[in-house]
Amino acid sequence: MTTAPGQVSVGHQPPRHPLDPEPVRSTKARAVFALGLIGLLTGPFVGGVVPATVALALARQARREAYASGGFLTGAAWLRRGERLAWAGLVLVAVSVVAAVIFGVVHLAEAPTGHDFAPNMD
Structure with missing residues (x-):
C-alpha cells in the first residue's frame, strides 16, 4: 500500500485474525x-x-490485566489520571493529619498545666 504516487510504501500490517476480540x-x-x-x-x-x-x-490489577490482554484492553490514560488523583488525595490526607497534629500540639502547649491555686496557697 502506498500513500501517494511516487512515495515510499507504508509498512504492511498483517490482517487481524477474525476471532481476535475488539479493543475495549x-x-x-x-x-x-x-x-x-x-x-x-x-x-x-x-x-x-x-x-x-x-x-x-x-x-x-488493571495494569496487570491490560498487559496480559496483549493490547485489547485500553484506558491507560484514564488509569494514569486516576492514579495521579489518588496520590494527590493521599497527599491531602497526609497534609490534613500533619496540620491537625501540629494544631493539637500547639493547643496543648498553650493550655495551663496542673491546678491553678489561689495566691495565698502553699
Whole structure:
C-alpha cells in the first residue's frame, strides 16, 4: 500500500485474525479514575484515604490485566489520571493529619498545666 504516487510504501500490517476480540476500554480504568477523584475531593477531610487506597490497588490489577490482554484492553490514560488523583488525595490526607497534629500540639502547649491555686496557697 502506498500513500501517494511516487512515495515510499507504508509498512504492511498483517490482517487481524477474525476471532481476535475488539479493543475495549477497561472498566477498572474508569473505576480507578472515579475512586481517585473521590479520594482527591475527600482527601482534606481524611476520608479520602480509603477510596485512594482502593484506587491504587485496582490500578495495579488493571495494569496487570491490560498487559496480559496483549493490547485489547485500553484506558491507560484514564488509569494514569486516576492514579495521579489518588496520590494527590493521599497527599491531602497526609497534609490534613500533619496540620491537625501540629494544631493539637500547639493547643496543648498553650493550655495551663496542673491546678491553678489561689495566691495565698502553699
